[in-house]
Amino acid sequence: MARIGIIGSEGRMGQAIASAVAEQGEVLAGGIDKGGDATALSAKCDVLIDFSSPGALEANLDAAVASGTPILVGTTGLEERHQFLLDAAAEKVAVLQTGNTSLGVTLLAHLVRQAASSLGEEWDIEIVETHHRHKVDAPSGTALLLGEAAARGRGVSLDDVSERGRDGMTGERRDGAIGFASLRGGSVAGDHSVSFLSDNERLVLSHMAENRAIFARGALKGAMWLIGRQPGRYAMPQVLGL
Numbered sequence: 001m002a003r004i005g006i007i008g009s010e011g012r013m014g015q016a017i018a019s020a021v022a023e024q025g026e027v028l029a030g031g032i033d034k035g036g037d038a039t040a041l042s043a044k045c046d047v048l049i050d051f052s053s054p055g056a057l058e059a060n061l062d063a064a065v066a067s068g069t070p071i072l073v074g075t076t077g078l079e080e081r082h083q084f085l086l087d088a089a090a091e092k093v094a095v096l097q098t099g100n101t102s103l104g105v106t107l108l109a110h111l112v113r114q115a116a117s118s119l120g121e122e123w124d125i126e127i128v129e130t131h132h133r134h135k136v137d138a139p140s141g142t143a144l145l146l147g148e149a150a151a152r153g154r155g156v157s158l159d160d161v162s163e164r165g166r167d168g169m170t171g172e173r174r175d176g177a178i179g180f181a182s183l184r185g186g187s188v189a190g191d192h193s194v195s196f197l198s199d200n201e202r203l204v205l206s207h208m209a210e211n212r213a214i215f216a217r218g219a220l221k222g223a224m225w226l227i228g229r230q231p232g233r234y235a236m237p238q239v240l241g242l
């Protein structure tokens with residue numbers, strides 16, 4: 001049995017992960033929230049699972065590195081500087097960061113990349129996500145992950161083609177753009193759709209999360225997979241064998 005430490009343990013995801021840990025018969029070694037001691041938690045775990053806040057990431061990675069504990073980071077709203085922190089930590093411990101730990105979205109990203117690579121630039125790409133009223137970041141980590149997949153399929157950089165937050169006299173749509181739109185309300189666990197739009201037809205690939213258990217089970221699976229791995233950056237397709 002593995003000893004699991006949860007960062008953000010009282011949050012919506014933290015509680016769902018604790019349920020998954022119990023369901024799978026693993027051991028919950030402890031959990032922390034804001035103001036908690038990540039170093040002490042890390043020292044008594046085989047793996048850390050972090051679903052907290054971007055502001056907590058640096059301290060959480062430092063704690064993981066100090067005790068040589070692998071870490072799965074599900075927190076979204078991360079910026080470029082956070083990716084540098086993740087890369088640095090991955091030189092010392094096994095690190096998996098993803099905007100979505102579900103099997104369905106991991107497969108969806110694969111399909112989106114394939115579709116973007118097969119369809120020409122005359123197919124516009126638009127990504128729409130809907131989440132519960134409590135979500136604090138936009139676009140969602142998943143929408144960005146799907147945008148990255150589409151951009152990789154097209155052989156372009158997402159930073160160069162991304163169109164976010166259209167408002168007012170935007171002008172016509174840029175050729176080759178990948179657009180994002182976010183809806184917030186109610187208790188939606190997470191809906192994502194990627195539309196490929198041409199003049200004559202539309203292809204829409206989508207995923208709807210019915211609840212948080214899918215994220216929690218995927219996170220636990222990823223965390224268990226990290227135990228005993230060499231330092232490095234890992235990704236969900238490796239965990240799921242996709």
Ligand SMILES: NC(=O)C1=CN([C@@H]2O[C@H](COP(=O)(O)OP(=O)(O)OC[C@H]3O[C@@H](n4cnc5c(N)ncnc54)[C@H](OP(=O)(O)O)[C@@H]3O)[C@@H](O)[C@H]2O)C=CC1
Binds near residue numbers: 014036075215
């Ligand atoms: N990758 C994936 O598959 C998924 C990712 N997410 C992401 O996970 C994150 C958490 O989501 P959710 O559970 O809904 O959010 P919540 O707001 O419900 O939970 C966040 C938790 O993190 C804690 N926290 C905040 N700051 C710190 C800190 N500095 N150190 C330790 N703990 C801290 C909060 O504690 P306190 O209340 O004391 O501030 C709270 O308990 C979000 O970024 C979300 O987008 C969500 C679902 C799936």
Ligand SMILES: O=C(O)C1=N[C@H](C(=O)O)C[C@H](O)C1
Binds near residue numbers: 139
């Ligand atoms: O905050 C959430 O709830 C979710 N966040 C992740 C994201 O930003 O994509 C994953 C999931 O959609 C739920």
